[in-house]
Amino acid sequence: MKYFKLPDLGEGLPEAEIVEWHVKVGDTVEVDQVLVSVETAKAIVEVPSPEAGVIAKLFGEAGDIIHTGEPLLAYEGEGEDSGTVVGKLKASEQESDQGEDAFIIGAAPSSKRARANRATPGVRALAERLGVSLENIKGSGPGGLVTSDDVHRQASHQKQLGEAESLRGPRRTMAKNMALSHAQVVPVSIFEDVDIHDWPKGTDITMRLVQAIAHACEACPALNCWFDGDNLSRRLLDEVHIGIAVDTPEGLFVPVLRDVTHRSMDDLRQGLQNLREAVATRKIPPQEMQGATITLSNFGTLTGQYANPIVSPPQVAIVGAGRLREKVVPYEGEPAIRRILPLSVTFDHRAATGGEAARFLAALVESLSAS
Numbered sequence: 001m002k003y004f005k006l007p008d009l010g011e012g013l014p015e016a017e018i019v020e021w022h023v024k025v026g027d028t029v030e031v032d033q034v035l036v037s038v039e040t041a042k043a044i045v046e047v048p049s050p051e052a053g054v055i056a057k058l059f060g061e062a063g064d065i066i067h068t069g070e071p072l073l074a075y076e077g078e079g080e081d082s083g084t085v086v087g088k089l090k091a092s093e094q095e096s097d098q099g100e101d102a103f104i105i106g107a108a109p110s111s112k113r114a115r116a117n118r119a120t121p122g123v124r125a126l127a128e129r130l131g132v133s134l135e136n137i138k139g140s141g142p143g144g145l146v147t148s149d150d151v152h153r154q155a156s157h158q159k160q161l162g163e164a165e166s167l168r169g170p171r172r173t174m175a176k177n178m179a180l181s182h183a184q185v186v187p188v189s190i191f192e193d194v195d196i197h198d199w200p201k202g203t204d205i206t207m208r209l210v211q212a213i214a215h216a217c218e219a220c221p222a223l224n225c226w227f228d229g230d231n232l233s234r235r236l237l238d239e240v241h242i243g244i245a246v247d248t249p250e251g252l253f254v255p256v257l258r259d260v261t262h263r264s265m266d267d268l269r270q271g272l273q274n275l276r277e278a279v280a281t282r283k284i285p286p287q288e289m290q291g292a293t294i295t296l297s298n299f300g301t302l303t304g305q306y307a308n309p310i311v312s313p314p315q316v317a318i319v320g321a322g323r324l325r326e327k328v329v330p331y332e333g334e335p336a337i338r339r340i341l342p343l344s345v346t347f348d349h350r351a352a353t354g355g356e357a358a359r360f361l362a363a364l365v366e367s368l369s370a371s
Contacts, residue, residue: 016038016039018064021061023035032049040286119134210268213240214261217240220359228314257272294319297318297319299322307322317360347360
């Protein structure tokens with residue numbers, strides 16, 4: 001058999017979840033015929049056939065996760081075996097979760113490597129067998145040691161609550177990215193209010209924020225850069241590509257609005273609308289989710305005033321916009337009720353100084369203050 005392995009569907013995408021097979025064993029396929037729909041980092045991608053042939057075997061079913069470079073299907077005929085070990089995908093995934101999964105990074109508390117040595121090997125094996133996380137147990141043994149009775153009690157409690165739901169698709173990707181940030185970034189947040197009372201009626205708030213971020217990046221380039229924590233190097237970037245956090249029932253999506261400094265307001269608005277529609281239909285290409293140099297979280301459209309949003313490496317900053325509110329503030333020497341937009345900027349203190357972040361926020365406020 002000739003094996004077709006899952007290709008690299010985008011930079012930094014190590015795995016994909018099978019959504020739907022469009023072929024079955026015994027089918028004859030042509031070059032570029034769609035074989036399967038898979039979900040990668042928040043996008044559904046149709047994988048075409050690289051050659052014509054007859055399908056001999058499919059590796060995995062809908063809902064299974066397959067890693068880049070693992071066999072996806074096999075064609076009839078002679079071919080060289082690359083040496084990839086082929087087994088049940090679910091079993092491979094479970095083994096990966098117990099070993100060198102990409103989720104296990106740094107010393108994040110969410111990482112299995114961060115577990116304290118609070119149980120004997122036998123108790124750990126029991127916990128693995130019963131599907132119990134030792135992190136959720138307060139040991140009753142000497143010095144907080146987790147005992148087998150503790151594990152059985154937790155397993156009974158979990159049984160009463162029902163089976164845990166495995167994270168899939170966007171939520172799985174989000175969990176990995178958040179753990180990565182927690183392990184690698186040294187975050188600091190600063191906050192400020194901006195008076196937007198004099199904005200013309202009907203002003204597009206999101207677009208004003210996008211343009212203000214572009215202005216702030218030009219005024220303080222240190223926050224529009226990528227940082228390499230392993231080599232302690234940074235790359236200041238000339239173009240500004242803003243990731244726009246989009247909340248959906250399936251999880252968080254962050255499509256990228258590109259080259260915002262050289263585009264008109266109308267072009268930016270149409271571009272963002274196109275991205276949101278692509279997210280809603282789950283047809284957004286993976287490359288449209290990559291390459292952001294800074295991110296905007298406009299969480300205030302829901303609720304909340306200030307936040308410390310999460311920086312996603314290699315970016316070094318994220319801007320949060322809170323809920324608009326009326327507030328009594330000094331205005332021209334008198335108390336007045338004005339419309340206020342609360343802002344939050346979280347930055348990676350390894351890559352930028354507090355002064356640079358403050359200057360960035362000041363430029364942001366300056367741009368937004370203009371009527």
